[in-house]
Amino acid sequence: MQDFSGYPIDEPPHSFISNSLSVDAQTLQKQIDELSTFSDTPAPSVTRILYSDKDVLARRYIKNLMGLAGLSVREDAVGNIFGRWEGYEPELAAVATGSHIDAIPYSGKYDGVVGVLGAIEAINALKRSGFKPKRSLEIISFTSEEPTRFGISCLGSRLLAGGEELAKALKTTADGQNMSFLDAARYAGYAKDQDDLSSVFLKKDHYFGFIELHIEQGPILEEEGVSIGIVTAIAAPASIKVDFEGNGGHAGAVLMPNRNDAGLAAAELALAVEKHVLESGSIDTVGTVGILELHPGAINSIPSKSHLEIDTRDIDEKRRNVVIEKIHESAIAIARKRKAILSEFKIINQDPPALSEKSIIEAIEAASKELNLTHKFMISRAYHDSLFMARISPMGMIFIPCYKGYSHRPEEYASTQDMANGVKVLALTMAKLSLQ
Amino acid sequence: MQDFSGYPIDEPPHSFISNSLSVDAQTLQKQIDELSTFSDTPAPSVTRILYSDKDVLARRYIKNLMGLAGLSVREDAVGNIFGRWEGYEPELAAVATGSHIDAIPYSGKYDGVVGVLGAIEAINALKRSGFKPKRSLEIISFTSEEPTRFGISCLGSRLLAGGEELAKALKTTADGQNMSFLDAARYAGYAKDQDDLSSVFLKKDHYFGFIELHIEQGPILEEEGVSIGIVTAIAAPASIKVDFEGNGGHAGAVLMPNRNDAGLAAAELALAVEKHVLESGSIDTVGTVGILELHPGAINSIPSKSHLEIDTRDIDEKRRNVVIEKIHESAIAIARKRKAILSEFKIINQDPPALSEKSIIEAIEAASKELNLTHKFMISRAYHDSLFMARISPMGMIFIPCYKGYSHRPEEYASTQDMANGVKVLALTMAKLSLQ
Numbered sequence: 001m002q003d004f005s006g007y008p009i010d011e012p013p014h015s016f017i018s019n020s021l022s023v024d025a026q027t028l029q030k031q032i033d034e035l036s037t038f039s040d041t042p043a044p045s046v047t048r049i050l051y052s053d054k055d056v057l058a059r060r061y062i063k064n065l066m067g068l069a070g071l072s073v074r075e076d077a078v079g080n081i082f083g084r085w086e087g088y089e090p091e092l093a094a095v096a097t098g099s100h101i102d103a104i105p106y107s108g109k110y111d112g113v114v115g116v117l118g119a120i121e122a123i124n125a126l127k128r129s130g131f132k133p134k135r136s137l138e139i140i141s142f143t144s145e146e147p148t149r150f151g152i153s154c155l156g157s158r159l160l161a162g163g164e165e166l167a168k169a170l171k172t173t174a175d176g177q178n179m180s181f182l183d184a185a186r187y188a189g190y191a192k193d194q195d196d197l198s199s200v201f202l203k204k205d206h207y208f209g210f211i212e213l214h215i216e217q218g219p220i221l222e223e224e225g226v227s228i229g230i231v232t233a234i235a236a237p238a239s240i241k242v243d244f245e246g247n248g249g250h251a252g253a254v255l256m257p258n259r260n261d262a263g264l265a266a267a268e269l270a271l272a273v274e275k276h277v278l279e280s281g282s283i284d285t286v287g288t289v290g291i292l293e294l295h296p297g298a299i300n301s302i303p304s305k306s307h308l309e310i311d312t313r314d315i316d317e318k319r320r321n322v323v324i325e326k327i328h329e330s331a332i333a334i335a336r337k338r339k340a341i342l343s344e345f346k347i348i349n350q351d352p353p354a355l356s357e358k359s360i361i362e363a364i365e366a367a368s369k370e371l372n373l374t375h376k377f378m379i380s381r382a383y384h385d386s387l388f389m390a391r392i393s394p395m396g397m398i399f400i401p402c403y404k405g406y407s408h409r410p411e412e413y414a415s416t417q418d419m420a421n422g423v424k425v426l427a428l429t430m431a432k433l434s435l436q
Numbered sequence: 437m438q439d440f441s442g443y444p445i446d447e448p449p450h451s452f453i454s455n456s457l458s459v460d461a462q463t464l465q466k467q468i469d470e471l472s473t474f475s476d477t478p479a480p481s482v483t484r485i486l487y488s489d490k491d492v493l494a495r496r497y498i499k500n501l502m503g504l505a506g507l508s509v510r511e512d513a514v515g516n517i518f519g520r521w522e523g524y525e526p527e528l529a530a531v532a533t534g535s536h537i538d539a540i541p542y543s544g545k546y547d548g549v550v551g552v553l554g555a556i557e558a559i560n561a562l563k564r565s566g567f568k569p570k571r572s573l574e575i576i577s578f579t580s581e582e583p584t585r586f587g588i589s590c591l592g593s594r595l596l597a598g599g600e601e602l603a604k605a606l607k608t609t610a611d612g613q614n615m616s617f618l619d620a621a622r623y624a625g626y627a628k629d630q631d632d633l634s635s636v637f638l639k640k641d642h643y644f645g646f647i648e649l650h651i652e653q654g655p656i657l658e659e660e661g662v663s664i665g666i667v668t669a670i671a672a673p674a675s676i677k678v679d680f681e682g683n684g685g686h687a688g689a690v691l692m693p694n695r696n697d698a699g700l701a702a703a704e705l706a707l708a709v710e711k712h713v714l715e716s717g718s719i720d721t722v723g724t725v726g727i728l729e730l731h732p733g734a735i736n737s738i739p740s741k742s743h744l745e746i747d748t749r750d751i752d753e754k755r756r757n758v759v760i761e762k763i764h765e766s767a768i769a770i771a772r773k774r775k776a777i778l779s780e781f782k783i784i785n786q787d788p789p790a791l792s793e794k795s796i797i798e799a800i801e802a803a804s805k806e807l808n809l810t811h812k813f814m815i816s817r818a819y820h821d822s823l824f825m826a827r828i829s830p831m832g833m834i835f836i837p838c839y840k841g842y843s844h845r846p847e848e849y850a851s852t853q854d855m856a857n858g859v860k861v862l863a864l865t866m867a868k869l870s871l872q
C-alpha cells in the first residue's frame with residue numbers, strides 16, 4: 001500500500017513540524033535593515049568590505065543574534081563564524097547552512113544576508129515549534145564571499161574546503177592599498193598567533209549536508225510567479241586580470257599614428273570579451289568587465305596604463321575555458337596591433353562548476369511540497385560559498401524571488417513573504433536531514 | 437643700399453645685446469629641480485594641483501625668485517602672478533611672457549615651468565647684459581593651465597582675456613570632492629573679499645605683445661635637430677564629458693541579452709572617438725579618451741554607470757567640430773543600440789584656434805637668426821595660455837626640443853643647452869619688442 005500512497009513512513013514527524021512552523025518575517029526584515037546600516041556608503045546602497053570597521057561591527061551583530069538564539073559560537077582563523085545547535089546525537093555529522101554578509105561597493109542588503117539572518121530565524125522557528133534535532137544544526141557566516149578587497153571570491157569557503165594553495169598564497173596577498181591579508185585579518189581580530197591558515201580546513205564529510213538560502217539574483221522566479229528555486233548546479237566562474245602599457249603622452253601633441261594608447265587597448269578587449277561570450281552559442285555563457293581603470297586618468301593625457309578585471313562564467317566548464325582562451329588571444333592580438341605591451345594576463349581563478357546532491361535536492365523538494373509552495377529546478381549563474389562547500393559536503397541551494405532579478409545594486413529587494421517562504425523551506429529541509 | 441643689405445637700421449643695439457647675453461643654465465636647471473619637489477607624488481613624477489598645499493608652496497617659490505630678480509610682484513583674484521620690470525617709458529603697453537607651473541597627476545617637471553623659470557632667467561640675463569627696456573617687461577605665471585581640478589583648462593588666461601561667462605560659471609563650480617572653486621581659491625589665499633572675478637579681466641591691447649616659451653611636447657624638433665620652433669598657430673581644443681547609465685546587476689546572474697552595460701557603451705564610444713578622428717583625413721586631427729570610469733567598479737558587477745572625458749583638437753576648427761558632431765551621433769547610437777541611457781553629453785569647451793601675430797613671429801625669427809640658432813615654423817598641437825592671450829594681445833610662441841616628444845609623464849625632459857637657447861631667444865625677442 002505504502003508504495004502507492006506517496007507518503008513515506010517518516011512523513012508524520014515532518015508534517016507535525018511543517019504545521020507548527022511559524023517564521024517571524026517582521027523581525028527578520030528589521031534585522032536585515034539594521035545590518036544594512038553597517039555600510040561605508042549612504043543608504044540605500046550598502047558597502048561592507050572584508051575586515052573593515054563596518055564588517056567587524058556587522059560580525060558582532062551576527063554573533064550576538066546567534067547567541068540570543070542559544071547557539072554556541074566559534075570563529076576560525078580567517079573569521080568564518082559558526083553557530084551550533086547541538087543535536088541529541090552530537091557525534092553524528094551536523095547539517096549546515098549559511099551564506100555571507102560582506103557586500104561589494106554600492107550594492108544591496110539582501111545578497112548573502114538572507115542566508116545568514118534567515119538561517120538564524122529558521123533555527124528560532126524550529127525551536128519555537130518544539131523540534132529537537134538528532135544531528136546537530138550549524139549556521140556558517142562565511143568570510144569574504146565577494147572578491148572586493150583581495151581579489152579572491154569565496155575566500156572563507158575555499159579555505160574550509162581545504163584550499164592548500166590559497167592558504168599558502170594568502171601569506172603574501174595584499175590589497176590595493178598594499179595592506180597584507182594577514183595584517184588586515186589581525187586588524188579585525190583574526191589570525192592572531194599564526195600565519196598558517198590550514199587550521200581552517202574541514203575534513204571531507206565533516207557535514208552531513210550543506211544548504212544555502214539565497215536570493216535568485218535573476219528574474220526567473222519573479223517572472224514566473226514561483227516561490228522556491230531548487231538549485232541543481234552552480235555555474236563555473238573564472239576571473240582574469242589584464243594590464244596594458246603604452247607610451248602615454250600629451251593628448252594634443254602626439255599624433256594618432258604615433259600612439260599606443262593603453263586605454264583604447266582596454267576598450268577593445270572589453271568589447272572582445274562580449275563578442276567571445278556571445279559566440280559561445282549558449283545563453284548560459286556570460287562575461288563582464290566590471291573594472292576598467294586608466295592611468296594617469298587626465299583628460300589631456302593619453303593613457304599609458306590600463307587595468308581590466310574580467311569575470312566569465314558558464315555551467316559548462318569546457319565552453320567557459322574556450323572563452324578564456326579566446327580572450328587571451330584577443331589580448332595578445334590587440335597589444336600587437338596597437339604596439340602596446342600586454343604586461344599582465346593573469347587567471348585569478350578558474351573554478352569547476354558544482355552539482356547539487358540528489359539527497360539534498362529531494363529534501364528541499366519534499367519540504368516545498370509539504371509547505372504547498374510552488375517550486376522549480378534551476379541553475380545558479382552566480383557563484384556562492386556552496387560551490388566550494390560542495391567539495392567537502394553534499395550540497396543544495398534554495399533560491400527565493402527578488403525584484404526584477406536586481407542584485408549588486410541598491411535596488412536589490414526581496415519581499416518579506418518570499419523570505420518567510422525561503423526560511424520555512426530551509427528550516428524544514430534541515431529538520432528532515434537532521435533526522436536522517 | 438639698405439634695401440639690399442638685409443640689415444635694418446635698428447640692428448646695432450640688438451647685436452650688442454645678443455653678444456653680451458649670457459644665460460645661467462645651471463641655475464635654471466637647479467630651480468626646475470627644486471620646483472619639482474613641490475609634488476603630491478614621488479619623483480620623478482610631478483603632481484601639482486591647483487590651490488593644493490604644494491601649489492601654494494610652488495607659488496611662493498616663484499614670487500620669491502621674481503623678487504630676487506628685482507621685479508615688482510602682484511597677484512590677481514584667482515592667483516595669476518605678475519612680475520614687472522618697469523621700462524623707461526612706463527606709460528607704453530608692456531611686453532609680456534609667461535606660462536604655468538601646475539602639473540597634471542604623474543607628469544613631468546618641464547611643461548609650463550620652462551616658460552616661467554626661463555622667463556625669470558631671461559630677465560636676469562637682460563639685466564646682466566646692461567639692457568634697459570623702453571616698454572616694461574612682465575612675466576605672468578598663469579593659474580591652472582591644466583584642467584585637472586575643476587575641468588577648466590587655461591583658467592587664469594581665459595579670465596585675463598575677459599571670460600565673462602567663465603567668471604559667472606566659477607561662482608558655482610566645484611571639484612570632484614565637491615569643494616567650490618571660491619573656497620579652494622580662498623584656501624590658497626585668493627578671491628579674498630569678492631565673489632566677482634571680473635577684476636581679473638585685462639583690456640584688449642593691455643600688452644604690446646605676449647610670447648610664451650615652452651617645450652615642444654612633440655618629437656619634431658629633436659628628430660630634425662632644430663633648436664627653436666616658432667609657432668604660427670595653436671590647434672583648437674575641445675573637451676567633452678559623457679555619462680552612460682544602465683541597469684547594472686550581478687555579473688553572473690544577468691544573461692547577456694538582458695544587459696545594458698554602461699561600461700561597454702563607454703568602450704564603444706572610446707573606439708568611436710578614435711575612428712572619427714582617423715576619418716578626418718588630416719594628420720592634424722587628434723582625439724583622446726583620457727578618463728574612463730566605471731561604477732560601481734567591482735569585478736562581479738555589470739557597470740551601471742560610466743563616465744568618459746574626451747579631448748579633441750585640430751588646427752582647423754570646422755574639421756574638429758565635425759568630429760565632435762560625429763562623436764555625439766555615435767554616443768546617441770551606442771546608447772540606443774545597447775538600451776543604455778546617454779545621461780550626459782556636455783561640451784565643456786570648444787575653443788577656436790589662434791594664429792600668432794606676424795610682428796611677433798618676425799621678432800622671434802630675427803632673434804633666432806642673430807643667435808645663430810636653427811629654427812623652423814610649426815604648429816602647436818597642445819594648447820597653451822597663449823591661445824587665450826591671443827584674444828587680447830599680439831601673440832607668439834617659442835618651442836624648444838624635448839626628449840622623444842614626451843610630455844605629461846615623468847620621463848619629460850629638455851636639455852640645459854636647449855633651455856638656454858630658448859631663454860636667449862626669449863630674452864632677445866622681448867628686448868626687440870620692448871624697444872619698438
Ligand SMILES: [Mn+2]
Nearest residue numbers: 111112146408
Ligand atoms: Mn554577491
Ligand SMILES: [Mn+2]
Nearest residue numbers: 100111112145
Ligand atoms: Mn551572495
Ligand SMILES: [Mn+2]
Nearest residue numbers: 540547582844
Ligand atoms: Mn600640460
Ligand SMILES: [Mn+2]
Nearest residue numbers: 536547548581
Ligand atoms: Mn603646458
